[in-house]
Amino acid sequence: MKNNLFKFSIIGFIFVSITGSLSHFVFEWSGYNLAVAAVFPVNESIWEHLKLLFFPYLIWTVIEYCLLKKEKGLLMSKFIASIIGMASIVIFYYTYTGVSGKSIEILNILSFFIGVSIAFAADNYLIKSKKFSDSKYDTLAIALFIGTGALFFIYTFVPPFIPLFKDPIHSTYGV
Numbered sequence: 001m002k003n004n005l006f007k008f009s010i011i012g013f014i015f016v017s018i019t020g021s022l023s024h025f026v027f028e029w030s031g032y033n034l035a036v037a038a039v040f041p042v043n044e045s046i047w048e049h050l051k052l053l054f055f056p057y058l059i060w061t062v063i064e065y066c067l068l069k070k071e072k073g074l075l076m077s078k079f080i081a082s083i084i085g086m087a088s089i090v091i092f093y094y095t096y097t098g099v100s101g102k103s104i105e106i107l108n109i110l111s112f113f114i115g116v117s118i119a120f121a122a123d124n125y126l127i128k129s130k131k132f133s134d135s136k137y138d139t140l141a142i143a144l145f146i147g148t149g150a151l152f153f154i155y156t157f158v159p160p161f162i163p164l165f166k167d168p169i170h171s172t173y174g175v
Contacts, residue, residue, distance in 0.1 A: 012060045019056035038153040043167035050086045073133040075141035077126035085119025
């Protein structure tokens with residue numbers, strides 16, 4: 001299990017990094033299809049960029065769960081790790097823009113890879129700790145993944161008017 005977990009983490013990091021990076025362009029490539037908007041970023045807001053981590057990470061979680069024979073504790077560990085990874089992106093962004101006073105594209109890109117790295121480090125730690133090995137956590141994790149995905153869907157079309165949801169380039173919110 002230990003060697004498999006490390007191997008899957010490396011493969012997962014690569015998968016999420018590539019898939020997330022490509023996801024940045026899918027809404028535009030789709031001809032601005034509103035069905036695509038629910039899962040792929042529609043603007044340059046921090047909120048929309050969290051989709052770059054969340055949905056590829058969710059896909060990888062399902063793949064890993066199936067390949068690791070439904071490892072106990074994996075789903076909740078992955079959910080918590082996805083939240084930690086997304087929080088890392090937000091914290092990194094607001095820290096460096098607070099200090100520098102501006103958004104810097106290379107740092108925005110770097111924040112994604114930092115978030116993905118932190119998410120995989122967190123899930124490795126949590127899975128190995130066996131804190132969530134009770135099967136009741138699997139059901140809760142599935143509900144939390146669905147709920148978080150639903151928030152991305154909702155806030156893409158009806159975003160709150162706060163800075164997290166504001167596209168800094170066009171000063172717009174959502175689609």
